[in-house]
Structure formats: structure tokens, C-alpha cells
Amino acid sequence: MAQHRPRRALVARTAVLASVLALVLAACGGDGSSATADGGASTPADCAAFADYGTFDGATVTVYASIRDAEGEVLQRAWAAYAECTDTEIDYEGTGAFEAQLRVKVKGGNAPDIALLPQPGLIRELAAQGALQPVSAQTESNVDANWDATWKGYGSVDGTLYAVPHGAYVKSYVWYSPSRFADAGYEVPTTLEEMKALSDRIVADGDGKPWCAGIESGEATGWPATDWVEDFVLRMAGPEVYDQWVDHEIAFDDPRIRAAADAVAGYLKNEDYVNGGFGDVRTITGTAFQEAGYPILDGACWMHRQASFYANQWEDGTTVGPDGDVFAFYLPAASADGEQPVLGSGEFVGAFSERPEVQAFQRYTSTMDYVRSRAVLSPGSWVTAAKGLDPAVFSSPIDRSSYEILQNPEAVFRFDGSDQMPAAVGTGSFWRGMSDWLNGKDTGPVLDQIEASWG
Amino acid sequence: MEDWQAKAAQLGVAVAGFLAVVALVLLVAERGPRAVRDRLAIALFAGPALVLVGVGLVYPAVRTAVLSLFDADGTSFVGVDNYEWVFTDPQALVTVRNTLVWVVLVPVFATGIGLLYAVLIDRSRFEAVAKSLLFLPMAISFVGASIIWRFVYAYRPPESGQIGLLNQLVVWAGLPPQQFLNDPPWNTFFLVVVMVWIQAGFAMVVLSAAIKAVPAELTEAARLDGASPWQLFRNVTLPCIRPSLVVVLTTVVIGVLKVFDIVRTTTGGQFDTSVLANEMYVQSFTAGEYGRGAALAVLIFVLVVPVVAYNVRQLRRTREVR
Numbered sequence: 001m002a003q004h005r006p007r008r009a010l011v012a013r014t015a016v017l018a019s020v021l022a023l024v025l026a027a028c029g030g031d032g033s034s035a036t037a038d039g040g041a042s043t044p045a046d047c048a049a050f051a052d053y054g055t056f057d058g059a060t061v062t063v064y065a066s067i068r069d070a071e072g073e074v075l076q077r078a079w080a081a082y083a084e085c086t087d088t089e090i091d092y093e094g095t096g097a098f099e100a101q102l103r104v105k106v107k108g109g110n111a112p113d114i115a116l117l118p119q120p121g122l123i124r125e126l127a128a129q130g131a132l133q134p135v136s137a138q139t140e141s142n143v144d145a146n147w148d149a150t151w152k153g154y155g156s157v158d159g160t161l162y163a164v165p166h167g168a169y170v171k172s173y174v175w176y177s178p179s180r181f182a183d184a185g186y187e188v189p190t191t192l193e194e195m196k197a198l199s200d201r202i203v204a205d206g207d208g209k210p211w212c213a214g215i216e217s218g219e220a221t222g223w224p225a226t227d228w229v230e231d232f233v234l235r236m237a238g239p240e241v242y243d244q245w246v247d248h249e250i251a252f253d254d255p256r257i258r259a260a261a262d263a264v265a266g267y268l269k270n271e272d273y274v275n276g277g278f279g280d281v282r283t284i285t286g287t288a289f290q291e292a293g294y295p296i297l298d299g300a301c302w303m304h305r306q307a308s309f310y311a312n313q314w315e316d317g318t319t320v321g322p323d324g325d326v327f328a329f330y331l332p333a334a335s336a337d338g339e340q341p342v343l344g345s346g347e348f349v350g351a352f353s354e355r356p357e358v359q360a361f362q363r364y365t366s367t368m369d370y371v372r373s374r375a376v377l378s379p380g381s382w383v384t385a386a387k388g389l390d391p392a393v394f395s396s397p398i399d400r401s402s403y404e405i406l407q408n409p410e411a412v413f414r415f416d417g418s419d420q421m422p423a424a425v426g427t428g429s430f431w432r433g434m435s436d437w438l439n440g441k442d443t444g445p446v447l448d449q450i451e452a453s454w455g
Numbered sequence: 456m457e458d459w460q461a462k463a464a465q466l467g468v469a470v471a472g473f474l475a476v477v478a479l480v481l482l483v484a485e486r487g488p489r490a491v492r493d494r495l496a497i498a499l500f501a502g503p504a505l506v507l508v509g510v511g512l513v514y515p516a517v518r519t520a521v522l523s524l525f526d527a528d529g530t531s532f533v534g535v536d537n538y539e540w541v542f543t544d545p546q547a548l549v550t551v552r553n554t555l556v557w558v559v560l561v562p563v564f565a566t567g568i569g570l571l572y573a574v575l576i577d578r579s580r581f582e583a584v585a586k587s588l589l590f591l592p593m594a595i596s597f598v599g600a601s602i603i604w605r606f607v608y609a610y611r612p613p614e615s616g617q618i619g620l621l622n623q624l625v626v627w628a629g630l631p632p633q634q635f636l637n638d639p640p641w642n643t644f645f646l647v648v649v650m651v652w653i654q655a656g657f658a659m660v661v662l663s664a665a666i667k668a669v670p671a672e673l674t675e676a677a678r679l680d681g682a683s684p685w686q687l688f689r690n691v692t693l694p695c696i697r698p699s700l701v702v703v704l705t706t707v708v709i710g711v712l713k714v715f716d717i718v719r720t721t722t723g724g725q726f727d728t729s730v731l732a733n734e735m736y737v738q739s740f741t742a743g744e745y746g747r748g749a750a751l752a753v754l755i756f757v758l759v760v761p762v763v764a765y766n767v768r769q770l771r772r773t774r775e776v777r
Contacts, residue, residue, distance in 0.1 A: 100740065219741055221723050279612035282637050285725065286610065424527065428742035432546075435725045439637050449546070 047085035049369060056357040060089040064105070064112035065347070066098035071381065078374040082364050088357050106131045111352040114361060117163055118347040119419045120154045121426075126350065127157040133351045134160050135366075136359050142366035146386045150413055155348045163348035164366045168385035170402040171227050171307040171343045171416065173328035175293050178321075180302070188329040190336040192235060196266070199273055202302050209276035211267055212301035213284045214292025215434060222431030224289045225438060226418045227343065228268060228305060232260040234341040235334050239412050242341075246417040252425075252454055253447035261443050268438060276301025284438045296326060305331060307345075309381060311398045321397045328398060330405060342405055345416045346385065385413070422454070429453035516756070523749035537750035549727050550734045553643050557650070557714060557730060562707040564651045566700065569658025574688065577666055586663065590656035597653065601720035604649045608635040608721075639727035646728060649717050654710065658703045665699035666692060698769055705766035712759050731755050 067075050072094040083090045093112070095101050099122060105111050111131055117123050126132045135143070140161050143152050147165050155163035174195075181188070184205070189195035202210035215224045234242045237256040244250045245257055267273050268284060275283045277295025284292075290313050293304035297318065304310075308328070311320050318325045333340050349365045351358050364370050371386045375393045383394065383402040391407075394400045405411055418426040429450045437446040480499055487495065526533050541547045569589075576585040592600060609619030613631055617623040622632040635645045669692055677691045693700075715732035718724055724733045731751055739748025 219723065221725060279610065282634055283610065283612070285637060286634065423741070423743035428737070428744075429546075432725060436727075439726050453546075 046081075050082055050085035050364075053082070053086045053360045053364065054356075055085075055087040056360070058087055058089055059355070059357040060091050061114060061358050061361050062091045062093065062112040063114045063116070064093050064095070064098075064102060065116035066094065066096070066118060067116065068094035068096065074377050074382075075374075077377055078370065079361075079364070081373070082361070082370070086357075086360065088361065090361070106352070113351065113353045113355070113358040115350050115352065116166055116347045117350045118345070120348075120415060121420050121423075123155060123163050123348060123350060124157050127160075127162045131352055132162045133354050134162055135164060135351070136363060139164060139359070139363040139366045142363065146366065146368055146371070146388075148385075148387065151346075151385045154346070154415055155350075163350035164362060165385055166347045166349050166365065167382050168346040168402075168406055169308055169344050169383065170405050171345065172231055172331040172341070172405075173306060173308055173310070174331050175296060175304045175306055175310060175326055175328045176302060177296050177325060178323055178327050179325065180296075180299065186302075189332050191332050192263075192334050195332055199267070199303075203272045208295075208300045208302060209272070209274060210302045211273045212276040212278060212287075212292055212295045212304050213268055213274055214278070214287025214289045215284055215438065216286055216288045220427070220431065221285075222434040223418065224292070224306065225264075225268065225284075225434035226430050227307070227416065228264045229257075229261055229434070230414075230417045231305075231331055231341075231343045232263050233257055233417075234343055234412075234414055235331075236260045236263060239339075239341060239414055242414055242417065246420050248421075248454055252451035253444070258443065258447060261447060265437075265443055282439055285435050293326075308383070308398050308402045311396065312381060328401070330401075338410065339412050340405075340408060340410045342411050342413045343416060344406075344413060345419060425450060425454045519749045519752050519756075522745055523753045525746050525749075527744045527746055529745050533746065537746045538754075540747055541750055541754060546729075547734065550729045550731055553727070553729060554712070554731045556640075556643055557647060557711050558708055560644070560647045561650045561654065561711045561714075562704045564647070565654035565707050566658045566662075566704050568651065568655040569660075569703070570662050570700070572655070572659045573663035573666055574692075577663065586659065589659050592653045593656040595653070597714075597716035598720050600649055600653050601717045604645075604652070605636075605721050608645060610634045636722050636728075637726050642722065642726055642728050646717055646721055649721070650711065650714060654707050658707065661699055661703050662696060665696035669695040698772055701769045702766060705762050705769065708762050709759055709766065712755055712762070731758075 065072075065075070072092065075094075076090070076092050079090055082088070098118070102112075102115055102122075106126065106129070117126070123132065143155070143161060143164055151165045151168075152161060155161055155165055176188070184207075186198060186202070187194075189198050199210040202208070213224065213228075215222050217223060230242070233245060233256075237245075237260055241250070241254075241256055245252070245254065250257075269281055271281055274281055275287065277298070277300030278284070278287050278292075289306070293301075293306060293310060293313065294315070295301035296304055297315070306328075310328070314320060314326055320326055330340070330342075349362055351362045368386065368388070371384050372389065372393060374382060375384060375389060376395075381396075381399070383399050383406065385406050387407065389403065391400045391403045394403055406413065418430050420426065421430065433446045433450045436449075437443065480495065483491075483495065485492075522529055523537050524532060524534060526536075541551065572585075572589055576582050579585070595603070606618070607620045608622070609617075610622055610632055611617050611619070613626075617626055617632055619632075621635065626632055636642045673691050673695070674687060677687050682690065713732050714730055715736065718728055718730050718733040719736070722728045724730075724737060729737070732755060735748050735751035735755065738744040738751060
């Protein structure tokens, strides 16, 4: 359900972002203007760039995604020039109940032409049903050129590419207040050990608890804690074990997973560490994830682990940036050099039709022209994993930082594990297990129970 | 705009078509021979209802029962595996147990409180006001009521001010604030309170009407015979309102078996508070286990049917008595 996370964040976006964006643009005028210059390439006046696609006499391509409201409008602007120059009518629909509705549409023979699919698991499911069309050869060569093999792999099933990578979101972030860190003389930790030491030091200093967390998210309650566990599995057991765990080649309660969960328990089930501003450990279960980081602003808590899209949750007037009220540091790896594991999520452009206008549109989304046009419009919420962009095209510092993390040659990216596990586990027993765990159940029985549910 | 016009035009055509068919049928019914006319009339009046019941009720019920014998995505037959899961999986068993707790507690307390209240305020000066006070929660949706109660149970750490009514009372009593919705098995009881709060008004209104319908001669005769108020209630009022009591109890039981909104809104079924209907939703729509969801639906159906049957019989008997 990763797609819900950015979306929820997106929905909450309002004037906060506009003001943040304005500040950021003001702060880095040079970057801003270069971004605008890039954007100029996709103004309707210049159709030469689209000559290659041909024109389609006003043929309609329907696009279906989970991105709504203001974000949906921004998304549509990214392809407005293409639509005009190729004479394609792009009919966009964003919905809050995307997966359920998409399945219904596909089963009812009423599939959209294009869908932005937020989970590799969903791509596999739709490809197995024969609903998704493999991408054209041209599109595939674009994907080969612009993305690395990992990202191509998420859109592929058994070696056939079905969907083009679109957005990419970094989840391995810890939000903190740069100004308060500086005042207190704290350094951003660069290893897991340092992060633990910093937490202990904050406890010793006695001015608020080091961590705050919240996993309440309506139907999806529990997911923020699954991200914690996944991040620690990735760091402590390594990407190979992570993959085996996600594919259920090893048991959910394997000793290595258990060790990672225990490490998370050292933070989230540690009464000295949490839950700054909210109370004891068990308050994590009832705290809305949207509000969980707020105590950072009033000093009751120092750190909050949450994805890049949390940038949009801060109250009006909060500056997000390396020198601002809040910013995020990369959740450190076990050691500062060597592999830097990154947990993240993303969405993919899949086509349900072989009509030429649909194939052409999908091909357009695989080009750097499109990626750049989308990135320039991004107001702090959209990052891509495509290679070779100037990070300066991203106007928000957190997006720029995400892009740099994704492009770091030492970075080892892994897709959100709960999005890849079967729904009964990934959006079922794993979520509920995390709630029970933070509500007081021991690690062993919780992991056993999740393993038992994985039939 | 064009879209809107096109839709309006389609709607117009559909309505006109429907009217034409009805007119044609009426015309045939008017002109045809008597036997044909009668049959046509029956078909005309009962037909649409039967079709709707078939499409909207019978077909989905059969389909659900069939689905409950298949696996998660409804492709391969698994026999009674899903039912076995309901009665062996520890999590599912908690759900069944909670549902039993709800089915016992809510009707007893809602009816008990409603009855007591009805008796106490009967013929008092403030009857109308007092009645509306208890009846008011009936006007609030389950989700609305759940949100209200979530605030009542809200928890804040001891060092900050409480926003929850109940925790403020607890703090005034000198105790530390509690996370009422987090502690199984007690959290289920706190949710039960919400349902009782909503349903007591319904019980009170029906029972109050029943009490008023007790023949005055009976109570008067009992009083003349020297019956104490308790004896009057126990031996005269109670037997007279028994049918209403049963109807109230069973109606509440049916409502409770289907309870979903309260659990969904307050805890989402976390911390061992799930009930059958909530679990049916979770299994079907968030976990994608359609087979298990269907099995739970069938189980609810099987549990509700006898109660509905009993309820209907009682209702009929009440009418005959009247």
C-alpha cells in the first residue's frame, strides 16, 4: 500500500508547500532559473521535440492513478505539451481506491489505457492475467538507457518489461530539527551505532525524548512500523537476506529478521526513547502518522523516522531545509562507508492497450524529456530514479536530497517489502502484528504469528 | 458540459423507453382476456420485486456461499478450509469470541437500561424531556457516535492536560490516565458501551409504549389486592410486555451481529477488538482473502437467520395479541 502513503501526504499539501517552494526558489535563485529554462523545452510552442511520435487526430488515452487533487493537476501539466503537439486527448482520472477499483475495471473488461501502478506485486498480478501489455521495443531501450537494472526489474515479470518506472520515493529518512541539533551540539549520525549513541546522549541530557513515532493510519494502521523493520533488516541482514525474506525463501521469523526486529524494539519499544510528546511506547499505536513528527517542533522529541513525503505534513510556516526548522537525514547504514541501503517505493506506467496512441504515450513517459518536465513541476513530492538529471531541477531540498541518495553509486535500493509480500501478509498480518507488538506483545510471538499467516 | 448533456439525453431516452413498456403492458392488461389479464397483473406487480430480490439478494447470497468454498482469489476449490480457518486460527477465534461478548452484553444492557428508564420515568412530569434525552443518540450515526466516544476515551500523557472526558475523571480521582482502547480484553467492553449508548434509547421507546399499553384495570386490580410496586412490575407489567421485550432483544441481537462501524472507527479491529463483520471486511478488502471473507459472511448469515425468524414470529404474535 505504499501508494497510499505518498498520496495521503499529497492530499494534505496546501499552501504550506507553495510557501516552502517560494522560499526555496528565493533561496537558490540560480537553481530555480535553470529549472525554469529546462521547463521551457516543454512549452506548447515548441513541438519539434514531439515530431517523432506522430499525431493521433484527437484520439483519447485514458490514464488512471491514485494521485488526486492538486497533485493530479501537476501530474497532468507534465504531459500537457505532449498532448497538444501529438493531438492526443489524455483523459486523466485519479481515485482514492485505486487498486480495488483498478481490479474491478480490469475484471469488468473496462481497463484504462494507462495506469500508474504503485506496486511490483500488482504489476505481476496484472501481467499474469494477461491484462498488461509488454512495452514496445523502443520504450524498452529508453528504459534501459535511463534507469538501472533494479528499477527495470520492478516493472518486469519473468524478463519481460511491462511497466516504465515513474516516481521514486525514499523512505530511509529521519526527520530532525537542524537548528535544535546545532544549539544542543548534536551531530547527524552516520552509522547505526552513532544513532544509538546519540539517542542515549539525548536521554542523558534529559531534554525531551529522542524519538517520536505514530502508526495510526486508519485501515492501514501499522505500516510506518513495517518500514522501520524493513529498514533494519536491510541494514543488519543485508539486501540478499532482505530479498529472501520478502520472497519468503526464508521464514518471516528467521533469526536474522528477529535480530533486526529486536534492534527496532531497542528504539520503538524502549520507554526511554519514545514516545516524545505523546506518552509511553503504547501511544505509538494510537498516534496518527501524519502528526507523529510534530513534537520535533515544540521540543518534546528529537527524531522521527519517516519517508521523504513527510515534508508535506509540517504545519504552515515551517521551513524544510538543511538550515530550516526541520530536515531529514539519511537513516544511517551499519557503517559509514560501503553499501548504503535505501528503502523506498515508486510507481510504474503500465499500458492495457496496444493502440498506437497508447504505446506512444507510454514511450513518451520513458524519455528524459518527460522525466525532466515532471521533475521541474514537482513541488516537493516527486522524485525519479532515472539517471543523469541535474539534481538542481528539483526545487525542494528534500527532493534534491532524495535524488542524490537514489543516484549514489554506493546506494543499494530495495522496494518496500510489505508492498511485495502477498496482500494477506503485507497489508494484513504484518500491519496488525506491528500494532500488537507496539501495544505490548513480545517480538517472538508476533513474528511467529505473521509467519503462520503466510500460507 | 457536453458530457453532462449526453448523460441527460441518455437518461431521457431510458425513462421514455421505460414508460413506453409500462404503457404497452397496461394496454395489453386492459384489453386481453380475463385469465391473461390476471396473470399479467400478478407478473406486473410481483415481477419487479422478485427480480430485485433475486438480483440483489438471492444471487449474491448464493455467490458468497460458493465463494466461501474457494481460495483467496476464488479460482480453486478448497472445501471447508476457510471455515476451518475461522474456528482454528487464533486471531479468527478472538474475533468469534468478541462477537459472542457483544451478542450477550449489548442486548442485555441496552434492554435492561431501556426498561429501567422506561419504568422510572413512566408518568413522571418530565417524561417527554427524559425520553428524548435517552433517545437522542439514536439520531447519531454509528460512525458519528464512535468518533464522539473515541474522544471520550482519548489519552494524553499525564504531564499534559487530558482531552478525553473519561481520562479527565480518572485523573481527578487521582489515578494515572489509561489507554482504554489498547488493553484487551477490556477494550471490547469500552466499545460495547458505545453500542449500548445508541441502542438503549430504542429499547426504552418501544418498552415505554408497551408499558403504557398494559390495561389499567390489571394494574388497578393488582394494587387493590395490595401488590407492592415490585410485585406489580414483576407479576403484571413484565408478563404483559414480554412480547415487546423479546422483539427488542432480538432486534438488538441482529444489529449487534452485524456491527462493523463502531469497531472500524474506534480501533479498526486492532488490539484484539475485531468482530465478525469487521474481520469479513478486512479479510476481503485489505488482505485480499475473498474466500475467508465470504466464509465469515456466511457465518454471520447463519447466526442471524434463526434470530430473524424468531423475531418475525414474535412480531406476528404481538400483533395477534393486539
